[in-house]
Amino acid sequence: MPRFDAEAILERTKVLSADEFEGRAPGTQGEERTVKYLEEEFRKLGLQPGNTDGTYIQQVPLIGITATNTQPLTVKGGSKTQTFKWSDEVVAWTKHVADTASIKDSELIFAGYGVTAPEFNWDDFKDVDVKGKTLIVLVNDPQVPDPSDPSKLDPQLFNGNAMTYYGRWTYKFEEGARRGAAGILLVHETGPAGYPFSVVQGNLREKFDLVTPDKNMGRSAIEGWVTLDAARRMLQMGGQDFDALKKQALTREFRPVPLNLAASIAIRNTMRTLESRNVLAKVEGADPALRDEYVVYTAHWDHLGVGAPVNGDSIYNGALDNASGVATLLEIARAFTQVEPKPKRSILFLMVTAEEQGLLGSQHYAVSPVYPLTRTLANINVDGVNQWGRTKDITVIGMGASDLDDYLREAAAAQGRTLRPDPEAEKGFYYRSDHFNFAKQGVPALYTDTGEEFIGKPAEYSRQKRDEYTNNDYHSPSDQVKPDWDLSGAVEDAQLLFVVGYNVANAERFPEWKPGNEFRATREAMLKK
Template identity: 60%
Template sequence: MRRFDRWPVFVLFLSSAFACQQSGQKASLQEVLGSITAERLAAHIQRLASDEFEGRAPASRGEELTVRYVIEQFQQFGLQPGNPDGTYIQKVPLVGITADPSASLAITANGKRMVLRYGEDFVAWTRRVVETSSVEADLIFVGYGVQAPEFQWDDFKGVDVRGKVLVVLINDPPVPDPRDPSRLDERVFGGRAMTYYGRWTYKFEKAAELGAAGALIIHETEPAGYPWAVVRGSWTGEQFDLVAPDRNMSKCAVEGWITYERAKALFAMVGKELEALKKAAVSRDFRPVPLGARMTLTLRNTLRMIESRNVIARLEGSDPKLKEEYVIYVAHWDHLGIGPEVNGDRIYNGAVDNASGMAGLLEIARAYARLSPPPRRSILFLAVTAEEKGLLGSRYYAENPLYPLERTVAVINVDGLNVYGRTRDITVIGLGNSTLDEHVRAVAAEQGRVVRPDPEPEKGFFYRSDHFNFAKQGVPALDTDSGIEYIGKPEGWGLEVRRRYTAERYHKPQDEFDPSWDLSGAVEDVRLLFLVGHRVANDDQWPQWYPGTEFKAKRDAMLKR
């Protein structure tokens, strides 16, 4: 078939490109594309995801090894230090807050008392930079906890929630389409596609904005896109945040999650039915429901003020004027470190998430460093910290950029490569947001592939990786994912391997390097990302947000300054 015609051409590049890169000589576009191979990607993944790197947690021995490895690679490629101070480092000040896991959460109502176990029934933390954070407050159910004037939606209805603990549902309100109740209304909260109102970050931010003492999100595996084990693994142990001038005292005293089973029991204890209230919450008429229960929780914290690091390298553009404009490739180097034991293993290696993305970033950087001629615009290669702690490294860069965001034309994210073989398609998360889509379509067509939207838009993946912090600031950002139509595999196989990875490996020690992986699909995707960035770096036109996209106004205002 026609879609396979170009694959053998790529293969022909390999031997000559390998010899050329070994000697450090400059190479043509075709040669550097051919030098991106499965063997090279596998070598980076195997190294970064090894037990020696201890899961690459920020402020750990794993960070030291990872940062050293990435800098050494950039230096070997011949790339310039990316920080204008002459180093490859951007220091990221963080606070590490570790809650005592012996904490228990007590709920009293109608003379009854329920005690929840930390890690099993709930997880909780504080972002306040304090040694003790306590809550003794009334519980109030606020539905989905959303105030969205553009959808004429307000779950709070003016009710004063100051000093209370909000109990809130996960994701956006799933509003049925009045024309077809079996489908979601795409005119309200994007239908199946999650908006930022559905993200846990929004719900905690809204609770703090309204003066709540705390917030508990009710976890559900299907709408969340991950099981309770992921919540427990991500939110127990040391938690990180950037430190605001007020030492984060404007945030809630307690943020946390509760399992669906324990939430259901809580509602039953106060004579209410969770499922019935969930249905009521899918309406603009919903009003907050006081639960007639009181929550008591004290978190005793160990504080650690630390400096983590983003790593950044720079390739100067060849155009005297356009070299002051930038395309950024970003990938996070961190994972979860050493955590709770699962099947006898405590090292969360993060092979797919995100040693594979770092491998892609490094191979793209190596290819650009050898390319002759270089692109017209400058390219930045940014390896960020603390993505797993809330996208903190990319947030710090986006709020403290080393190069002006008004001259940053695009950001391309590399988060989790395809390790299962070649596909006939490539997924764009947030397809329809910007003209970057057209660059992806053009390159995919050259590879004989098609572009498809996120097959799981309800899981809000666009808001869950580092490109989002740049999008929030207005910079057009691209996030791709593996295709789902695997060559030589039956229909549905791609979605099944996604599901199995999420259930069995994602954010668990089982996310380890596997020598049986088929990285041919990863190679094709990395080459695509290289070519998309190359097109953007040479194009006369900047990428633009499409009209109606939530980030367009911020970009327009930025470029008028």
């Protein structure tokens, strides 16, 4: 196996997260510098251009929308009126490609978790028509207690502790739009959301979307979040108690609760269209009969750019998220240029844009692939690396999904390591990075995270470091390379992902989703065509 260099990963991470890169936001000078740097690195490493047009670029058409509040969220009921503070209590936007968006005297309805899941015999909406109304919705899946042990979640409903797609905030907005809701307001709770309200406030910066034929007019006019305290006050205005309603929402019998309140809010958009870029390069396979088939590695190059100052710093450098992942993929790419024998199939390295805006770069590739997904064996995604030292294990997000786990288990065993399921499955990480767009299209996808058992550290060390990062550095200007970073564990993880990709590229058959997986039918249908 080629040698992996922790120092090279660290130095590239430092470059990409330097202030000169201005937080790597799409459509900025930060993007220009990032794309130029990646093209230069791919050339230095000797990788071929990844696009069939002979370039390292796939254009990604985006619309950038910056919302400003022209009328605050105002809720009226009877003789009572309350106004909620923009940014402090409510964060809202519109995906409509239009100058303005608003709701006026829209009836407020508490819609529980806003979920319709036939496979779990669950429908929060029942026969209630919510067209033109504004929904107040809880985040995450219904947290239904296990009848045999109320201290745990029912494993038969919504995968127990592990978040399903129904728990993701993106799903809530999609389902509300399908039902014609004028507005959807999610109630922010740090535990179920997996991040503090300060992360939600990041949505007040410019938001991007892919350019769609209907200019996103099929979406609800207003999408947003309110703080828990704001939600409590709204419900109280409607004569309801938040805790009591939340408890009701944990049953199949729940029905939407009209609050006899009317909500109004107005937003003005500043818009721009831009071509952002995915950057891609390849190592061509050695077997002429198989080189038109691909293993695709992904990492997102973008971060949040320049934003609201925190402790005087306004550059959101994104060192861990995800300069470190890009740097690691470049090191894996270098290894593929040196390994002997060369892989039979081709290896594509895809650095995608606009992950932080909703996985848009990978979505664009997945629906408009340069190489057909029918000839794409697998996706291996890197989003953040282990900066805290070596571990005895490696975490698999969505463990048990596909044959890729078996490849990883074999590679880990050679290092004397084991696989571990996601210790924070409730946060829905499987739906929060770029591999998910490949999975949705049917391509088996592997996404790993830092292990839990740190060598020479106490048992609580992993949880302590995760919480430290989530609370202090996630989506904050303080996500910078720290003096105590130890990438020895990141190197071992990179070696594992290299071995998995290499072995898949040389395998006799395509990896498959495990029986019962939600994406298996999509893949089987794709490969039959």
